[in-house]
Amino acid sequence: FQHYYITNNLSFRNMVHLFNAGPAKVPEEVKEQIQSEFFNFAGSGISVIEISHRSPEFTALMNESNVNLREILEIPDNYRILWLAGGATGLFSSIPLNLITSKDDVVDYVVTGTWSKGAAKEAEKYANVNYVVPIPADFTGVPLEESMKFTPGAKYVFYCDNETVNGIEFPHILKTDSTIVCDMSSNFLSRAVDVQKYGAIFAGVQKNVAPAGLGVLIIREDLISADRLHQVPKVWDFKLQDAANSCLNTPNVFSLYVTNLVLKHLMKNGGLKRYSELSRQKSSAIYDIIDDSNGFYACKIDKDARSRMNVTFKLASKDLEAEFVKKAADLRIEGVKGHRSVGGIRASLYNAVTMESVNFLGDFMKSFQKNHM
Numbered sequence: 001f002q003h004y005y006i007t008n009n010l011s012f013r014n015m016v017h018l019f020n021a022g023p024a025k026v027p028e029e030v031k032e033q034i035q036s037e038f039f040n041f042a043g044s045g046i047s048v049i050e051i052s053h054r055s056p057e058f059t060a061l062m063n064e065s066n067v068n069l070r071e072i073l074e075i076p077d078n079y080r081i082l083w084l085a086g087g088a089t090g091l092f093s094s095i096p097l098n099l100i101t102s103k104d105d106v107v108d109y110v111v112t113g114t115w116s117k118g119a120a121k122e123a124e125k126y127a128n129v130n131y132v133v134p135i136p137a138d139f140t141g142v143p144l145e146e147s148m149k150f151t152p153g154a155k156y157v158f159y160c161d162n163e164t165v166n167g168i169e170f171p172h173i174l175k176t177d178s179t180i181v182c183d184m185s186s187n188f189l190s191r192a193v194d195v196q197k198y199g200a201i202f203a204g205v206q207k208n209v210a211p212a213g214l215g216v217l218i219i220r221e222d223l224i225s226a227d228r229l230h231q232v233p234k235v236w237d238f239k240l241q242d243a244a245n246s247c248l249n250t251p252n253v254f255s256l257y258v259t260n261l262v263l264k265h266l267m268k269n270g271g272l273k274r275y276s277e278l279s280r281q282k283s284s285a286i287y288d289i290i291d292d293s294n295g296f297y298a299c300k301i302d303k304d305a306r307s308r309m310n311v312t313f314k315l316a317s318k319d320l321e322a323e324f325v326k327k328a329a330d331l332r333i334e335g336v337k338g339h340r341s342v343g344g345i346r347a348s349l350y351n352a353v354t355m356e357s358v359n360f361l362g363d364f365m366k367s368f369q370k371n372h373m
Helices: 002-008 010-014 028-037 056-073 087-099 114-123 238-243 253-268 271-291 318-330 355-370
Strands: 079-084 106-109 128-131 156-160 180-183 200-204 215-220 310-313 345-348
Touching (some): 028 253, 056 079, 056 271, 079 087, 079 238, 087 215, 114 156, 253 271, 271 310
C-alpha cells in the first residue's frame, strides 16, 4: 500500500517545495523516467545501478552524455570533457596538480566567498598562490576590476562564478589575459557560457543537475599534459582519464545517467536561453519581496552581484530565523535554512525549482512578515 501510494499519488509527490542547496531538486519528469527505467536500463534487463561501466550500454551512455553537453553549451572541438570522482572539491586539488609545471609557477585566485576561499587554501598545498584582492572580513559582492592585481604570466586565474553559501554571482566573465579556470558548480547550465574564453570550467553536478558524487570538467586540450611538477593520483590525472574516456576507474554510473536525462530535459524544454530567463524571473520574485520588506528581510549582497541561484538573507534575530524555518517546514517548504557557517536563510532556485514553488515561498514570506509586524 505504501509503495502504491507514494508512486501513484501526485499530490504526495508534489507537495514539498524543495529549496535545497545541494543535493538539490531534480525535475519531476526526469524522476518519473528514472522510475520507469530503473529495473531495465536501455533494454538490458539490468538496473542502471547494476550496469557494468565496461558494457556497451554504458559506453553509449557516456558518449551520449558528452554529445549532449557539447550541444547545450556549444563546447568547441578543442575542449575535452571529463567526468571525475570527488565533485568540485576534488577538483580544487586536481586543477593545480595537473596544471602546475614548475615550482616557480604562480596562480591567481579571486576569493569572493566560502568556496573560492577553500579552493585557494587547497591550491596553496601545490602552488604559489597570489590573492588578486585581499580576502575581506565579510563577503558581500564581486571586487571592482581596478582593485584586482593579477600576476603577469600567471599559470591560471581561478574564480568561483557563483558562491553557493554566500549568494554571490559574477554578472560577467572575469576580465584577464591569463588562462581562466572557473568553478561553476551552482550555476552550471543556468545560462549560456562562451566556453572558449575559459581554459577550464568545472562543476559538481549535485547542485543544478543530478545526484551527488560526480564532477564534470570541461578543459582546453592543450592544458592536458604529462609535464607536471607534482605526481598526480591516477584517478585525478586528466591525461589518463581523458585517454580512458573518464573510465580509468569505475565512474558514478547513476549520477552520469541522471545527468544525461537532465541534459535532454533541458534541451527539450527550451535550452539555456529559456532557463536563464526563468532564473532571472524566479530570483527577482524573491529579491523584490526582500527589497519591499522595509528591512524585515535583509540581503547584504551588492545588487549587481546577487546570485540568481542562491538567494541569501537574514531576519532581525536567530530566534526569528529559526521560527521562519519551522513555519516554512510546516507548509512543506524545505531546505531554506542558511549554511551552517553563515546562518540566516537561503533559498536555492535551481533549474528544477518551479515558478509555482517560488511563488509559494514568496507568499509565505509576505505572510510571515505580516504576522510579525
